[in-house]
Amino acid sequence: MTANSSENDVERLVDHLFRHEAGRLIAFLTRAFGTENLDLAEDVAQDALIKALEVWPYHGVPENPTAWLARVAKNRALNILNRERVFTSKSKQLTDVLALDHPSSDETDKPNSDAFGDVDDVVRLMFVACHPSLSVESRVALTLKTVAGFSVGQISSALLAQPTAVAQRLVRAKKQIRELGLSFEAPLSELPARLDSVLHVIYLLFNEGYSAHEGSDPIRGELCEEATRLANLICTSDRWDFGRQPRVHALLALMLLQSARLPARTDQGGDLLLLERQDRSLWNRTRISDGLRHLDQSAKGAEVTAYHLEAGIAACHAIAASYDETDWSHILELYDQLIAINPSPVVALNRAIAISRVQGAEAGIKALEAVQAHPALQRYYLLWATLAKLHAEMGNFALAESDYRMALTCTSSAPERRFLDSSRASVVAAPGGSRR
Amino acid sequence: MPKYMFLMHERLGANDELSPDEMQEIVAKHREWARRLKESGAYMANDLLAKDGRTLRRPEKQLQVSDGPYIESKEIIVGYYLVEALDYEHAVQLAGECPAICLGTLEIREILAK
Numbered sequence: 122m123t124a125n126s127s128e129n130d131v132e133r134l135v136d137h138l139f140r141h142e143a144g145r146l147i148a149f150l151t152r153a154f155g156t157e158n159l160d161l162a163e164d165v166a167q168d169a170l171i172k173a174l175e176v177w178p179y180h181g182v183p184e185n186p187t188a189w190l191a192r193v194a195k196n197r198a199l200n201i202l203n204r205e206r207v208f209t210s211k212s213k214q215l216t217d218v219l220a221l222d223h224p225s226s227d228e229t230d231k232p233n234s235d236a237f238g239d240v241d242d243v244v245r246l247m248f249v250a251c252h253p254s255l256s257v258e259s260r261v262a263l264t265l266k267t268v269a270g271f272s273v274g275q276i277s278s279a280l281l282a283q284p285t286a287v288a289q290r291l292v293r294a295k296k297q298i299r300e301l302g303l304s305f306e307a308p309l310s311e312l313p314a315r316l317d318s319v320l321h322v323i324y325l326l327f328n329e330g331y332s333a334h335e336g337s338d339p340i341r342g343e344l345c346e347e348a349t350r351l352a353n354l355i356c357t358s359d360r361w362d363f364g365r366q367p368r369v370h371a372l373l374a375l376m377l378l379q380s381a382r383l384p385a386r387t388d389q390g391g392d393l394l395l396l397e398r399q400d401r402s403l404w405n406r407t408r409i410s411d412g413l414r415h416l417d418q419s420a421k422g423a424e425v426t427a428y429h430l431e432a433g434i435a436a437c438h439a440i441a442a443s444y445d446e447t448d449w450s451h452i453l454e455l456y457d458q459l460i461a462i463n464p465s466p467v468v469a470l471n472r473a474i475a476i477s478r479v480q481g482a483e484a485g486i487k488a489l490e491a492v493q494a495h496p497a498l499q500r501y502y503l504l505w506a507t508l509a510k511l512h513a514e515m516g517n518f519a520l521a522e523s524d525y526r527m528a529l530t531c532t533s534s535a536p537e538r539r540f541l542d543s544s545r546a547s548v549v550a551a552p553g554g555s556r557r
Numbered sequence: 558m559p560k561y562m563f564l565m566h567e568r569l570g571a572n573d574e575l576s577p578d579e580m581q582e583i584v585a586k587h588r589e590w591a592r593r594l595k596e597s598g599a600y601m602a603n604d605l606l607a608k609d610g611r612t613l614r615r616p617e618k619q620l621q622v623s624d625g626p627y628i629e630s631k632e633i634i635v636g637y638y639l640v641e642a643l644d645y646e647h648a649v650q651l652a653g654e655c656p657a658i659c660l661g662t663l664e665i666r667e668i669l670a671k
Binding site: 130131134137138139140142143167170171173174175176177178179180181182270271272274275 | 572573575576577578579580581583584585587588589591592603604605635636657
């Protein structure tokens with residue numbers, strides 16, 4: 122194997138090349154080996170990456186890293202097929218799959234050649250990993266492991282779970298897939314329901330990355346990026362024409378519009394900044410316009426999903442010139458529709474904020490008091506922080522201060538606590554504040 | 558100027574538990590290190606060695622050949638770099654930032670003049 126060792130070959134190691142290639146290799150190998158051999162597919166993919174780790178430092182990064190890895194993985198897979206008895210029944214067919222783009226075609230392999238781990242294979246693998254029979258936690262972990270190329274350690278940091286628990290969850294999920302006898306190609310009749318499950322997992326990945334948590338491992342931020350990449354893959358895979366499903370565009374729009382604001386969400390010290398205090402010039406304009414384009418596409422057709430409404434709300438924020446110039450009445454309408462589809466306490470909380478912008482702080486407090494007793498909200502710091510802010514707006518600083526103190530008892534996240542501490546200090550210092 | 562050989566030893570299994578991200582980082586850093594080595598003019602040659610091999614022994618006058626270079630060893634030599642350096646101190650300075658060290662050890666040996 123010859124490899125070019127030009128001086129700038131490091132540039133060929135594009136961001137997360139290894140991680141994304143892991144997903145492509147596993148997807149292709151799962152097609153060859155069957156979903157019952159997902160473990161084997163993962164092992165072979167890992168072997169190919171290890172080979173690159175060993176060879177590339179000395180020989181240079183090849184002109185076409187993707188084709189190089191594909192070749193190594195295929196050779197290894199062919200060796201296994203020739204050796205292992207498990208495959209005798211179908212090894213002829215499998216050898217044909219692997220031979221489609223045979224190793225001898227060497228350096229001229231195109232990076233996206235059909236036979237190897239193309240977009241459709243990766244999408245198929247997502248459908249396996251997100252099968253509705255698996256628990257939601259398993260779907261999320263399995264997608265991160267097999268499709269996104271995260272290690273168990275990274276998954277546990279990303280999901281704030283113990284590595285052993287993640288490992289066990291993965292083993293269980295793969296066992297279930299074997300027992301279910303899932304085919305790599307989902308039957309057409311199951312596609313709509315299974316698409317919803319895939320989109321839900323992507324949505325969860327995004328939210329997990331978007332919420333600010335303790336420790337702030339950088340891998341958490343990468344969840345947003347990864348979720349957006351996966352949704353893009355689904356959108357561009359033309360085999361099933363998912364690009365014509367409005368809800369796929371709605372989800373993509375939602376994630377693009379939300380993540381466009383990420384660069385402005387914390388100050389230089391890493392502290393959270395409220396929407397109203399963010400420097401809007403830091404928002405990613407390209408993402409916003411991409412998001413708005415997908416929002417447009419999501420409007421083709423009659424369906425209105427929660428993704429549509431959330432994306433619509435995110436769009437109102439993204440296009441507003443300032444906090445005060447935000448179209449709060451439209452946001453409130455969208456929340457009214459959203460709460461009809463998804464009557465969750467967190468949606469109710471956000472709707473109350475919109476009410477306070479449209480009808481005033483007092484109406485907002487009333488709306489909050491109506492949902493406050495919900496068990497999911499009683500210990501939710503944002504409920505108390507919101508009440509505090511509205512009480513302060515009404516000049517009721519003593520109540521605001523005690524609300525902030527309640528909020529502080531509800532979170533252990535360092536950035537959230539710093540934010541609450543400084544908010545509390547500002548109401549204490551306010552004229553007529555409860556300084557003691 | 559004296560020549561030195563950097564012998565790259567790798568711990569058996571050191572690669573197995575790495576995440577794809579970690580692998581990519583090691584490759585990128587190794588290539589950067591090699592590029593700097595070349596730019597500095599110290600670099601002369603490098604090679605990667607196959608991991609299988611043969612080990613010969615002759616206990617009791619009978620030649621024995623076994624597979625693998627790493628019998629009874631927890632590390633194997635996976636490759637080498639040949640460099641020119643002023644002295645050991647300089648050679649250590651050149652080798653010090655090589656990321657391969659995190660997978661095992663890097664041994665520096667001077668090549669003795671004939």
